[in-house]
Amino acid sequence: MILLYFLLSGITGFIGFKVNALTKGGAIAATIVGTAIAYGFEWRGLLLLGIFFLSSTIWSKYKARKKEAIGDIVEKGSARDQYQVIANGGAAAFAGIMMAFFPSNWWLVFFLSVLAASNSDTWASELGVLSKRPPFHIKKRQFVPPGTSGAVSLFGLIASFLGALLIGSVGALVFDVSLAILLFVTLGGFIGCLFDTLIGASLQEEFRCQICGIKTERHEHCQTATLRIKGFSGLNNDVVNFISSIIGGLSGGIWFL
Numbered sequence: 071m072i073l074l075y076f077l078l079s080g081i082t083g084f085i086g087f088k089v090n091a092l093t094k095g096g097a098i099a100a101t102i103v104g105t106a107i108a109y110g111f112e113w114r115g116l117l118l119l120g121i122f123f124l125s126s127t128i129w130s131k132y133k134a135r136k137k138e139a140i141g142d143i144v145e146k147g148s149a150r151d152q153y154q155v156i157a158n159g160g161a162a163a164f165a166g167i168m169m170a171f172f173p174s175n176w177w178l179v180f181f182l183s184v185l186a187a188s189n190s191d192t193w194a195s196e197l198g199v200l201s202k203r204p205p206f207h208i209k210k211r212q213f214v215p216p217g218t219s220g221a222v223s224l225f226g227l228i229a230s231f232l233g234a235l236l237i238g239s240v241g242a243l244v245f246d247v248s249l250a251i252l253l254f255v256t257l258g259g260f261i262g263c264l265f266d267t268l269i270g271a272s273l274q275e276e277f278r279c280q281i282c283g284i285k286t287e288r289h290e291h292c293q294t295a296t297l298r299i300k301g302f303s304g305l306n307n308d309v310v311n312f313i314s315s316i317i318g319g320l321s322g323g324i325w326f327l
């Protein structure tokens with residue numbers, strides 16, 4: 071059975087690579103993440119991962135033209151690389167392996183909440199940037215250009231909640247768990263996404279182009295190395311995503327206390 075899951079994950083990763091949703095490294099990472107999740111949660115886990123992957127891909131391609139302007143701010147393009155895949159799916163893959171060896175509902179709720187947080191965050195960033203009003207930076211207390219880490223819009227918050235709710239609802243359905251768990255998973259995912267914004271606003275590294283002066287997450291702009299103006303070195307968007315997904319997972323797991 072695990073071989074079948076491996077093949078299924080591999081084929082999905084390959085398709086993702088072909089439609090330019092994943093880089094080659096991203097496709098390999100997705101295959102490993104998918105297999106680890108299926109190892110513990112079988113087809114139900116894969117289904118949820120598939121929903122996350124498919125909806126993220128659709129939203130990232132949606133109005134891609136309109137998003138080109140923010141390409142200068144964010145570090146990476148729309149094809150996910152291995153770091154992004156691990157940042158979003160690594161904790162879920164870990165839960166899959168733990169579930170296989172130490173089966174417990176705790177790992178299930180953790181897994182669902184982690185995925186809810188990743189889905190929530192992806193929906194928020196892919197849809198939030200389309201908000202007609204500029205987002206509000208929670209630390210600078212001012213409106214900033216769309217795509218800036220650490221900023222929120224009402225539209226983005228709604229997208230974030232719906233992203234978490236989708237994983238919570240499908241998860242509750244296929245795993246046949248209580249309504250309370252659905253609630254905790256959804257809230258856990260939403261909290262994870264909020265932490266993402268919070269860390270993005272405060273601790274995440276940010277750079278400034280020495281040529282054109284734009285603030286960016288990129289290490290290079292105008293073919294010149296950018297200068298770090300805030301945050302901890304190495305605490306980039308991927309690391310922040312990874313930490314936030316774990317915070318989301320643990321927040322959902324509070325249900326058991």
Ligand SMILES: [Zn+2]
Nearest residue numbers: 279282291292
């Ligand atoms: Zn520049």
